[in-house]
Amino acid sequence: MKEIAKALGDVFIQMPKGLLVTFKHLFKKPVTLDYPRKKKPMTPRYRGLHYLERYDDGSERCVCCGLCAAACPADAIYMEPEENEHGERRAKVYEINLLRCIFCGFCEEACPEEAIFLGHEYEFSNDNRNSFIYTKGQMLVPHPRKDKPFKRIYRRIRKVYGVTDKPK
Amino acid sequence: MLEIVIASSIKVIIVVIAVLTGCAYATYMERKLVAHFQHRIGPLYAGPYGLLQPMADAVKLIFKEDIVPDKVERYTYALAPVISFIPAMLIFAVIPFGKDTSVFGYGIKMVLSDLNIAVLFIFAITSLGIYGIILGGWSSGSKYSLMGGLRSSAQMISYEVSYGLSIIGVILIANTLSLRELVNQQASDSIWFFSHWYVWRQPLGFLLYLTCAIAETNRAPFDLPEAESELVGGYHTEYSSMRFSMFFIGEYANMLAVSAVGATLFFGGWQGPFVNTIPLLGIVWFVLKVFLFMFFYIWLRATFPRFRYDQLMNFGWKILLPLALFNTMLTSLLVALKVI
Numbered sequence: 001m002k003e004i005a006k007a008l009g010d011v012f013i014q015m016p017k018g019l020l021v022t023f024k025h026l027f028k029k030p031v032t033l034d035y036p037r038k039k040k041p042m043t044p045r046y047r048g049l050h051y052l053e054r055y056d057d058g059s060e061r062c063v064c065c066g067l068c069a070a071a072c073p074a075d076a077i078y079m080e081p082e083e084n085e086h087g088e089r090r091a092k093v094y095e096i097n098l099l100r101c102i103f104c105g106f107c108e109e110a111c112p113e114e115a116i117f118l119g120h121e122y123e124f125s126n127d128n129r130n131s132f133i134y135t136k137g138q139m140l141v142p143h144p145r146k147d148k149p150f151k152r153i154y155r156r157i158r159k160v161y162g163v164t165d166k167p168k
Numbered sequence: 169m170l171e172i173v174i175a176s177s178i179k180v181i182i183v184v185i186a187v188l189t190g191c192a193y194a195t196y197m198e199r200k201l202v203a204h205f206q207h208r209i210g211p212l213y214a215g216p217y218g219l220l221q222p223m224a225d226a227v228k229l230i231f232k233e234d235i236v237p238d239k240v241e242r243y244t245y246a247l248a249p250v251i252s253f254i255p256a257m258l259i260f261a262v263i264p265f266g267k268d269t270s271v272f273g274y275g276i277k278m279v280l281s282d283l284n285i286a287v288l289f290i291f292a293i294t295s296l297g298i299y300g301i302i303l304g305g306w307s308s309g310s311k312y313s314l315m316g317g318l319r320s321s322a323q324m325i326s327y328e329v330s331y332g333l334s335i336i337g338v339i340l341i342a343n344t345l346s347l348r349e350l351v352n353q354q355a356s357d358s359i360w361f362f363s364h365w366y367v368w369r370q371p372l373g374f375l376l377y378l379t380c381a382i383a384e385t386n387r388a389p390f391d392l393p394e395a396e397s398e399l400v401g402g403y404h405t406e407y408s409s410m411r412f413s414m415f416f417i418g419e420y421a422n423m424l425a426v427s428a429v430g431a432t433l434f435f436g437g438w439q440g441p442f443v444n445t446i447p448l449l450g451i452v453w454f455v456l457k458v459f460l461f462m463f464f465y466i467w468l469r470a471t472f473p474r475f476r477y478d479q480l481m482n483f484g485w486k487i488l489l490p491l492a493l494f495n496t497m498l499t500s501l502l503v504a505l506k507v508i
Contacts, residue, residue: 007483019468021471022205022471023467026201026204027204028207030207030208031207032209
């Protein structure tokens with residue numbers, strides 16, 4: 001008798017309470033992000049894949065001074081200088097080994113020319129180690145800058161074909 | 169004669185297709201609802217909102233390799249999924265799903281077979297479904313399957329008693345075993361279209377029915393036969409491909425069946441507002457009621473953890489059975505005194 005009374009109490013008082021709790025949760029916004037389709041906006045200070053900035057006329061900002069390589073605690077940056085047709089110094093080779101890089105952002109801070117930045121791109125996984133050595137051509141922002149709608153397509157193409165340095 | 173054969177065949181085909189589609193989309197509904205109960209999204213990639221997910225699942229299951237373990241009882245092993253699948257489908261043979269209409273002057277009864285002992289038929293057939301599970305568990309030759317099968321046999325036998333008793337009340341009041349007759353008795357033309365539903369006259373009976381139906385169909389929180397955490401998959405651990413999916417379809421068809429029976433017995437079946445002016449609306453009301461039951465099933469699954477085995481047995485024998493007996497006696501008394 002006691003057991004039956006307890007069971008009825010459970011059915012009429014406790015169980016509806018529990019059901020109500022789950023029912024409330026039914027209408028809450030799912031926390032799942034439909035990831036490959038929708039992406040979470042990164043915070044402005046997020047440090048992702050590096051990119052090399054240009055001047056407005058399209059010439060490279062980087063003068064290959066080597067300060068970023070000196071600042072780099074992981075020793076991930078390698079560069080070789082050359083002169084361009086105007087006698088200005090620029091990088092012939094500029095490579096960042098992303099497997100060594102710890103994305104600390106010291107290169108960004110060390111750069112006197114405001115040439116290197118850590119962007120918001122974080123999808124650069126690959127299936128062989130050599131592909132993680134990013135060259136200048138892969139990191140330089142395109143010139144002229146692509147319009148936003150095309151940016152994703154451009155990025156996709158770059159990822160698929162792998163962009164090399166443009167011959168001058 | 170030929171007319172009857174053709175008309176019945178068409179009806180049978182339509183109902184079978186509808187039930188199978190219903191099963192397929194019950195899985196979709198379950199996955200989607202449970203996902204949202206847990207703040208997830210659920211199937212999303214096959215078709216818009218993942219609506220083609222059941223089709224994708226079906227295709228996957230059909231094309232999978234049918235693995236038969238070495239030490240199974242071959243015939244029983246092959247037979248078990250069919251046994252668990254067929255009875256669930258058979259129940260729909262006697263359930264009225266709409267108001268009788270006529271097409272081109274030819275009267276059509278919206279029920280496959282207007283059996284005058286439909287309620288008895290349903291209970292006889294429901295009990296048969298257990299054999300599929302027990303035989304599947306036993307013939308697999310695996311301890312997990314056997315444990316699942318044993319549990320399910322004990323569970324179903326325990327709850328069968330209360331299951332049967334829970335609807336005695338309705339039958340006592342209605343004084344009929346025909347589902348068609350039962351539905352007609354619950355009709356009401358007034359604006360309170362639900363006033364004649366038996367759930368108001370049999371609240372305890374309805375609660376008992378609901379509880380026992382969940383236990384009968386091995387659903388959470390009574391899903392001990394397939395308790396994933398301790399029995400791997402229970403009675404269908406050793407099954408794969410289409411045989412596994414037959415168990416699966418059987419389970420969902422069973423859920424749909426007990427939902428349909430519950431809707432018919434306690435919620436007026438296809439009765440609803442405007443059903444006299446637009447007869448086809450009856451089907452809509454019926455499907456709606458069935459899916460409300462299904463929603464409740466899924467809601468329960470998302471809310472309560474599984475019972476322990478001894479709790480399950482205690483609950484079945486010490487609480488449900490006395491309550492069912494009490495309900496039967498009370499209803500008999502009230503019917504005898506002509507109160508309800």
